[in-house]
Each structure stands twice: as C-alpha cells, then as structure tokens.
Amino acid sequence: MFEHSNVALRSVLWLGFFAAILAAWWVMYAMAMQMDLDLLGRPGDMADRMRAMDPRMPMDMPMARFGPLFAMWAIMMAAMMLPTMVPTLRAYEDLIASANGNWAGWLGVLSGYFIVWVAFAALIAAAQLALLFGGVVDMLGIATSHWLAGGLLLAVGAFQFTRTKEVCHGVCHSPMMYFLGHWHTGMGGGVRMGLGLGVFCVGCCWGFMALGFAGGVMNLAWMGLATLFMVLEKLPQIGHVVTRPMGVILILGGLAVLAAPYVTGG
Template identity: 35%
Template sequence: MPGRVFPAVRFRPGLLALIGCALLAWYLTVQLAVGMPPGPGAMGLGLAGFLAGWALMMTAMMLPSLAPLLSAYLRSIRAERSSRTRVIRTTALVVGYLLTWTGFGILAYAASVLGARLAADAPVAAAWIGAGLLAAAGIYQLTPLKNFCLRHCRSPVAFLLHVSSYRGAFRDLRVGLYHGLYCVGCCWGLMLVLITVGVMNLAWMAAIAAAVLLEKTWRHGIAFSRAIGAALIVFACFVPANPWLLPGLYMAPEMIM
C-alpha cells in the first residue's frame, strides 16, 4: 500500500555499515564546521570543494533515513549466494542515492553564493526574501506533491515492485538514483531551509536530519511533516524584523568589518 510505513529494521551487517558511514560522516562534518560559524556564502569554497562538503553532509544527514528501505532491499537480494555481490549491489544503490543529492548540491551552491551577495548588497531585501523562502518551504510541506513523494519514501513494497524490473550492470545504481529523485522531491524544501540558516549550521543540520528521519519512518510521519510546514510558515513571520534568525542571508556587522 502506498502509505504503508516501513517494517521494523533488522540490523544486518549492511545496515550496520550504513550507520557506521553516517556516524563517520557526522564526525567529519563536525570537524569541518569547527571554526566555521554559520554565515552566508559557500563556506569560502569553489564548486568542487563545496560539492565535496555537501556530499559529506548528505551522507551524515540522509543515510539514516535510507536504512529502512535498504533493509527491505537487502531482503530482496538475499538470493544472491555471493556476499561480495550483495556488498557491491548495496554499495551501488547507496552511491546512486548520494549522487542524486550531490547533483542537488549544484543548486545549493548557486543559492548560497547568491545569498551571500544579497546579504552584503541588500540586507533588508535579503531578510524578506529569506522569509519568503521559509514560507515557500513550509507551504510545500502541505502540498499533494510533497505528500506523494513522502508516501513513496515510506512504502518499500511499492518501491521494490517498481525496481524489480530493472536489469543490467547498473540496475542497483539506477535504483539508488530513482529513490534519490523522490527523496529530493520530498526534502528539497528542508534543504532550502538549511541554506537560509547557513550551510554549516550544525544545530539546524541535526534538527533537519531528525525531521527527515521521523517523516519517513514514524507512523505519524505524514502528520508530522505537515506540522513542520506550519511551524516554518510561523517562523517566517518573525524573520523580517529579526534578520539574524537566518545566518545564511545575514551579514553580521563583525563579518562586514
């Protein structure tokens, strides 16, 4: 059924490896963020460096929410006799998933650079635009498209039925890309929030990662998603009078100096 919640996750070796990768990515992300306070811009990096950092952040934030689907996928390929083959197929799925989010990082980079310029040249406009972006992200949480993408992410049965027809050497990579596209469709609004509050804002990163995990795995995830949307709309109302609430679009006086 489309709205069916993921079954309980069993901690197979592949899932333990996934969790280990996420924890390592969180550790490296924290190290990267040390001495780099949240602020506008792309962390002073070019596109290649930013994409590398973004891929690391997505590994930390998004891999935990992939665990239930991966658990179902591992059950679907357990007929593979070779453990090496299972590892390769699982890795290809995860790589495809992360490639989708890395591609989204190109848009994140452009938005971060534009946000920095806007914060420096037109701070008042930046606050209003930031409020509008927050409101847009909140409204999207309430739309049928968001609900459609979220239901896909929450339904392993429908997912596995669809990808069972995939064949060829790159089938598992395609599975990861396919699921990643739905995940981007589900979570792009929350990533937009991350850009407005500063790409390296660890507190917001953790909050958004937790929200994504609950949306996709909690039995009340759909209602929770709508609650997040309402909260973002309310939050947006406070931004024009308090532009510092969005460090990704706010140039603090000491930064200007």
C-alpha cells in the same frame, strides 16, 4: 557456510554504512569549527569578526570557491541524508530474503541514491555562490535579509501541503512499493532503483536543505534538527502524520521572522 558468510557480509555492510554516517558528521563538525576560526579569528577581535561577516569583503575564502563549497555540501548530504535511507535499505534487505535481491543490489541502491544527492550538492553549492556574490547571504551561508529568511520558511512550509510533496513523500515513505513496481536485479539494477528513489527524495526534502540559508548552512543545530525530521518523515509508523504539522510550524516561523523587526522596532 553460505548462511554464515551472508550474515557476516550483512554485518560488514551495515557497520560500514553507519561508520560512513558517523565519519560524515565528524568531518562536518571539524569543518564548522575550522570555518569559525577562519572567519571569526580571535574571540576578542571584533573588527575582524565584523569584516568576516561582511558580504562585501574580498572573496578569497575557501567557501567562496566552488570546489570547497561543493565538497562541504557533498559531505553534508552524506551526514544528513544517509540516516534517512535506513527504512529503504531495510526494505531492500527484506527482498534479499523473499525475492532475488542480493547485497550487490543493496549497495547499488545506496550508490544510486547518493549519486543523486551529490548532484544536488553541486546545484545548491552553485546557488550559494550566486547568493554570496550577490550579497544575499554572508560567508557562513546565512541570509543577510530577514525577508529572504522569512520567505524561505514560508515557501518550504507551504510546500509541505503540495501535491508534489505528497507524491514524493509517498515514495520515500513506502520504498517497498517502489521496489515492487520498478524491480531490477544486481548491482546495476540497484543503482537504477537508487537513482529513481534519490530523485523522489530530493523532490521531498530539497526545502530542508534550502532552509540552511535561513540559519546558516554550517549550523550544526539546524543540520541535526533537519535530519531528525527527515528521518521521522520516512518512518513507516508516523511519517505520514508529521508532514503537514511541520508545514504549519515552518509557516508560523516565517511569519515570526518577517514580523520580528516591526515588533522589536528594528
């Protein structure tokens, strides 16, 4: 009976986890479509379209207020970062079978991890507001200067080669080692370990969030590609071999963005 209930609980928790990811992506899609309607209006109304993209327009749109912007980033964190937690949660699940872990601790790890990313959502939402009112990004969160877009690509690409990235990625790539070195039991212990893992994860992946300003923070294509790469980085088999090649790709992309106006004569 106990074994049966444990299997049922496992199924419910994992199904709930993946349902939360799907729900977050659905909400992000709905928000992106609504933002297009709010900012761009009718497809043929070019005057309104250009005005909506002008950073000097009156700042009375939802994405010019901290509350809606923070909510957007928090949902985006759920959509993009929860999928990257699968190897970590699987590692903890192994400790339920082999050590004194339990499903309350599993939920604690998930909760602590997400708390850190929600805090990061507040920080980056505040940064986006500052950039918006400074005329550095438009209402869609897209850099208004190719210098900023190219500089972001170069900076994030260079970060892939730093010692900080190496240390943070090492923890994210091998969560079992973190659990063994920081083991705490129960829900509270899980939250504590989740907070620590979340800090390392932010240190590893913050750059891919910042790259939203290069292509638009509500750009679903960017969100999908960034999520895919961050998942690949954390896979035990290949995670350690994709980090630096991605750094090279980002640096080349940054150089291309910086050179584009001169090549095209713009």
